[in-house]
Amino acid sequence: AQKITQTQPGMFVQEKEAVTLDCTYDTSDPSYGLFWYKQPSSGEMIFLIYQGSYDQQNATEGRYSLNFQKARKSANLVISASQLGDSAMYFCAMREGNFGNEKLTFGTGTRLTIIP
Amino acid sequence: KAGVTQTPRYLIKTRGQQVTLSCSPISGHRSVSWYQQTPGQGLQFLFEYFSETQRNKGNFPGRFSGRQFSNSRSEMNVSTLELGDSALYLCASSNLAGGAKNIQYFGAGTRLSVL
Numbered sequence: 001a002q003k004i005t006q007t008q009p010g011m012f013v014q015e016k017e018a019v020t021l022d023c024t025y026d027t028s029d030p031s032y033g034l035f036w037y038k039q040p041s042s043g044e045m046i047f048l049i050y051q052g053s054y055d056q057q058n059a060t061e062g063r064y065s066l067n068f069q070k071a072r073k074s075a076n077l078v079i080s081a082s083q084l085g086d087s088a089m090y091f092c093a094m095r096e097g098n099f100g101n102e103k104l105t106f107g108t109g110t111r112l113t114i115i116p
Numbered sequence: 117k118a119g120v121t122q123t124p125r126y127l128i129k130t131r132g133q134q135v136t137l138s139c140s141p142i143s144g145h146r147s148v149s150w151y152q153q154t155p156g157q158g159l160q161f162l163f164e165y166f167s168e169t170q171r172n173k174g175n176f177p178g179r180f181s182g183r184q185f186s187n188s189r190s191e192m193n194v195s196t197l198e199l200g201d202s203a204l205y206l207c208a209s210s211n212l213a214g215g216a217k218n219i220q221y222f223g224a225g226t227r228l229s230v231l
Contacts, residue, residue, distance in 0.1 A: 033217060033218075035219075035220075035223070042224060043204055043206075043224050043225040044222055044223065044224040044225065045206060045208070045222035046222075047219050047220070047221060047222075048156070050217055050219060052217060079199075089154070091159065093159075099212075100171060100217065101147050101172060102147055102164045102166075102171070102210060102212075102220065103149070103161045103172050103174070104149070104151075104159075104161065104173065104208075104220060105161070105165065106151075106158060106159035107158075108158050
């Protein structure tokens with residue numbers, strides 16, 4: 001069974017608008033971490049934001065915020081005031097457990113295109 | 117602080133050959149993980165090394181191997197290359213200081229083409 005699901009293969013958004021990228025996950029481990037990465041055409045994966053399963057508040061990092069709904073097992077990324085430089089692939093990822101496991105499981109990604 | 121450095125950036129090999137990719141982690145990071153990215157299979161975990169020991173391994177054949185040196189630099193090797201090994205190989209490092217919040221920082225990748 002797929003552990004990370006990103007249902008939006010591609011999205012087109014007008015510059016300066018907010019955008020929400022969807023991510024649902026599946027795990028039976030009570031301890032897990034959720035990550036969002038951005039991958040420009042250059043190939044490098046850029047870390048954006050992290051949410052832990054025990055975190056009470058939604059994570060925020062500048063223009064990025066994570067809408068974490070634990071009961072629904074969703075961890076959507078919200079980008080406020082989108083910019084042309086936000087055009088890239090975006091991946092949701094999960095790590096299960098705490099110590100000793102660095103394996104990230106990735107979703108299939110969403111290609112975001114910002115329109116001027 | 118320098119980021120994760122992967123060399124070479126591009127490689128072209130032929131079927132049956134072997135290849136070695138290199139990864140230098142961020143200074144102070146002792147954990148190095150490798151991932152394969154292909155259009156068909158997406159991003160898949162290959163293995164992770166910490167203190168020169170492989171701690172986790174993904175579901176890849178034995179042709180894929182790796183190692184880590186005492187300075188935390190890592191190499192991965194693919195023997196008897198197949199066309200399906202054409203991919204972007206990404207290396208990531210983390211300092212394991214954050215517990216569950218360990219962030220993996222990625223390099224720019226090595227793009228391998230097998231002809």
